[in-house]
Amino acid sequence: MRKVILATILLLPSWVFAAGAGVPLQKANTDIMDKASLQEGAKLFVNYCMGCHSLKYQRFQRTAKDLNIPEEVLKSDLMFTAEKVGEIMDIAMPADDSEKWFGITPPDLSVTARARGVDWLYTYLLSFYKDDSRALGVNNLVFKDVGMPHALWKLQGWQKPIYETTTDAEGKEHTHIASLELVEQGEMTPEEYQNSMRNLVNFLDYVGEPAKLQRLALGWKVLAFIFFFWIVAWFLKHEYWRDVYEGVWKR
Ligand code: HEC
Structure with missing residues (x-):
């Protein structure tokens, strides 16, 4: 039994690396408390992703409430497929x-951010590149032979891979993609696109656990309460012990 546990611990890092296929992930640096970023992310999601992906555990109304989106804006900017604000964020495509x-x-995509992590998602959205050998004409650095088209090509433009050949110790040559180069810019500059993807990933992170917003907000209140209660308790303790001390000195 002990050997099994030891082997599991020793093998764990290789499994973790295998999941990323060796491509270093870029930091998403998202902030789930940033409401403006979440609103922007929600807008991107309904406009560019919801044609294909649903969020079956999320209702429009809940999103609007958590993200401070007024109902008129919700109806005009976010709801294309649903009729009522209480509906789940489902898609029409069978x-x-x-x-x-x-x-x-x-x-x-309800729990994708939790399953894959925000850095993976962010890197995924930045890593689509032209690949004519694929049916859809695209591939992805962190998701080899991906079956999704580059849904955001209009915003990002197109990237091409820069290959690099290295020779290993046995003299064998290996060719791999060293980086991606933007060969045709879309409507956004690379910085704007990165920022938009940060917002989109932030929204997907929120969707993965909507209660997180309340949990984090409540956390501060609880800490503040504990702090003030500590002050009260400290004075109370002094009040009680004063009699004891005085009793000791008098004796
Ligand atoms: C035209 C349809 C379509 C659109 C639009 C689209 N996707 Fe996809 N997406 C797919 C398909 C199909 C797959 C499955 C790919 C596979 O498994 O090879 C996928 C897979 C994914 C995955 C990988 C999920 C996983 O864990 O395996 C993520 C993340 C994702 N899409 C995010 C997005 C986001 C974010 C958007 C909006 C910017 C978007 N997609 C827009 C069709 C689409």
Whole structure:
């Protein structure tokens, strides 16, 4: 039994690295308390992702309430598929059709940020590149042979891979992608695109655990309460012990 546990601990890092396929992830640096960023991310999501991906555990109304989005703005800017604000953020495309078109049903993204991590998601959205050998004409650095089109090519533009050849100790040559180069800029500059992806990932992180906003806000209140209670308790203790001390000195 002990050997099994030891082997598990020793092998763990290799599994973790295998998941990222050796590509270093870029830091998303998201801030879930930044409401403006979450609102921007929600807008990007409904405009560019919800044609294919649902958020089946999220209701429009909840999103609007948590993100301080007024109901009129919610209805005009975010709701294209739903009729009522209480509906879940589902999509109209039947799963059978999407499977026919893409060979795979686009997954629901409710918990993707928790499963993959925000840095992976951020890197994924920055790492689409042109690959003519693929049916959709694109590939992705962190998701090899991805079945998703580059949904944001209009904003980002197109990237091409820069290859690098290295020779290993046995004299064998290996070619791999060293970096991606923007060959055709979209509507956004690279900085604007990175910022937008940060907002989009931030929104998906919030969706993964909507209660986090309340939890974090409540956390500060609890800490503040404990701090003030500590002051009260400190004075109270002094009050009680004063009699004891005085009793001791008098004796
Ligand atoms: C045209 C349809 C389409 C659009 C639009 C689209 N996707 Fe996808 N997406 C897919 C498909 C299909 C897959 C499955 C790819 C695979 O498994 O090879 C996928 C996979 C993903 C994955 C990987 C999920 C996982 O954990 O395996 C993420 C993350 C993702 N999409 C995010 C997004 C985001 C964010 C947007 C909006 C910017 C978006 N997608 C827009 C079709 C789409």
